[in-house]
Amino acid sequence: MGKSKEEKRNRILQAAISVFAKKGFFHAKISEIANEAGVADGTIYLYFQNKDHLLISIFEEKMEEIITRVRRAITPIESNAEKLQKFIEMHASLVIENPSLSHVFQVELRQSGTFMKQYKPVKFQEFLEILADIVRDGQKSGEFKTGIAPGVLKRAVFGALDETALNWILKGRKYDLAESANQLAQLFLSGILES
């Protein structure tokens, strides 16, 4: 029963991801999400405050999962260069595995005023901080150059990955995103490795 409740919540969340990706946040109708989730319209409001928070919940909960996965994969690696490479690889893999979710993250999230203006995307900061930590550690250990601030680099890497992934999605996923990610990894490593 408790399980059934959690399951229903998840059905709604998955339906929302699917409908947001297909129709866009503004044109997505609660009734369509409810229909796809197999619940009544009103039921959604028993699990989520409103449409905006449904979007935000997608972000927070999926981001939480992603952060956990990425951390688990990176922690055992010793070399910070390899950690960075792994991070970039995983970003591509995650996009490839879940294009609908990626679409929601890259396009639809920006359509929520609540998300863009009022809500502080803590989980996003946390995700970026994984990158900043790698950089900081690499700089401290002497692996990486120190000319660039970790806060700048984390955004540069993320921005590059994000734009690359967005293009891949909008262009119809026609080329090899993993290969592009690989080139990006080489680029950034060449840029920061102490020679």
Added chain:
Amino acid sequence: MGKSKEEKRNRILQAAISVFAKKGFFHAKISEIANEAGVADGTIYLYFQNKDHLLISIFEEKMEEIITRVRRAITPIESNAEKLQKFIEMHASLVIENPSLSHVFQVELRQSGTFMKQYKPVKFQEFLEILADIVRDGQKSGEFKTGIAPGVLKRAVFGALDETALNWILKGRKYDLAESANQLAQLFLSGILES
């Protein structure tokens, strides 16, 4: 006469940029744009097909200006490394000079279904191609490494700049964007310069 008409069109365009940036595309009201432009609601429809095309016109016309400015600044420079640096510097300058327009480009444009799905952002491709050309030329002349595809690099640079600028805008323009841009330039140059 012709001037007055062109002027009115520009007033509408500027008002739209301002209102879109303040309220977001979906919450921006035509009546508010009209009011800020000092024209009647209906007048807007003498110059633009509809709200979507108003947004698209902002993109096309402003992008055209930007492309021209960037090309003019880059052409006389001989070194491709310096060209790339100049491009990055200018991106930051343009964002600093016109934050409202930047906001529209980075956030609001994604809210138009017409823009995202039906319209081909030719001007955006053209803008990115400036970057790709620099990379291609640098690789051909031996200035740059050849391991990375120009098509990948152009998105990496743009994505990094875009994310950096977006953060600067959303965080309230509290730090020195030009300095961040400078670090990015060093990062990318370190990454691609043939040693």
Added chain:
Amino acid sequence: MGKSKEEKRNRILQAAISVFAKKGFFHAKISEIANEAGVADGTIYLYFQNKDHLLISIFEEKMEEIITRVRRAITPIESNAEKLQKFIEMHASLVIENPSLSHVFQVELRQSGTFMKQYKPVKFQEFLEILADIVRDGQKSGEFKTGIAPGVLKRAVFGALDETALNWILKGRKYDLAESANQLAQLFLSGILES
């Protein structure tokens, strides 16, 4: 429950007839209909597709009732001449009983593009066919002359009744419509009775 829903639908239909008759189809506001029906604007759209279909539904449902009433009144009569007379009498009675509905039928229906161009007024044909059947039967039995086609006569009788009723309504219902109808009945009977 089911009754309450049907009742609400009927309240909307009656309100629409009343408002269409008062203001004309184009100038009638949905909000006014909703107000007169005691429901919210949006509720109307739970029962009817749009304004056009509201008008068409009035026609179809009321015409259905009328056809039933007329058929029930005519069937037991043996003489076709008396049937025709009864039909004419009833037409006048129906107009007198429900002037708003008559106004909608005679004037407002023509303002709906959907009704005039796309929709096939099946119920109207069915109504006219009652007349055509009387004529056919009368001609077959020898009661009526055979010089006129039933299809022509049905329109002649209906047109005469309709124009007479329209004038009565537009002139403010100042004279005795039943008496005019009676004269029309004599006219048509004189015209078609086999002597």
Added chain:
Amino acid sequence: MGKSKEEKRNRILQAAISVFAKKGFFHAKISEIANEAGVADGTIYLYFQNKDHLLISIFEEKMEEIITRVRRAITPIESNAEKLQKFIEMHASLVIENPSLSHVFQVELRQSGTFMKQYKPVKFQEFLEILADIVRDGQKSGEFKTGIAPGVLKRAVFGALDETALNWILKGRKYDLAESANQLAQLFLSGILES
């Protein structure tokens, strides 16, 4: 020049008939009429008060012509029965000759609130009075029965003709309207001729 002015007025009137018939009164745009007449939008307002009066002017001026033609054709005839027959024949001929105008008369005129409620269609009364006069004269001379009021008969005949013509137009003018008119003439004559 004086001629040119009258000519321009007529071009506008013809364009209006054509556009009203094609698009319907409400959906007809002044700009389309102006375009079809080869004048500027504003010019129409130099010749007609507004859209409503444009419709009314069509009615009045064309009706005037029709009344004149019908009177001219009927006056020389001596027998009132033959006059009635001639009237009916001419109605059909006029509809056949000018279907667009007929459409405007039968359908579009009812869409003008001004026409239906505020304006007194004097010319229409005058047209019907031709019929009433024939009946009155026939009844006085003993040709026609006296049981029916001329005022009732005139509407009956007109209504029958109008409905018949409307059907002919809406059904795509596929059958012989003149033959239907002929049957109607026989019907009404049988109905009123003193035997």
Added chain:
DNA sequence: CATGAATGAGCATTCATTCAT
């Protein structure tokens, strides 16, 4: 007389959210 750019009133429709059952 003629033009046509500018005006601005006017309204159907959608859909997130609520709440009685």
Added chain:
DNA sequence: CATGAATGAATGCTCATTCAT
């Protein structure tokens, strides 16, 4: 907990009409 009928706020766009040129 779940339902889904009902609500009602909110706004882009059209087009008859005007009037400065």
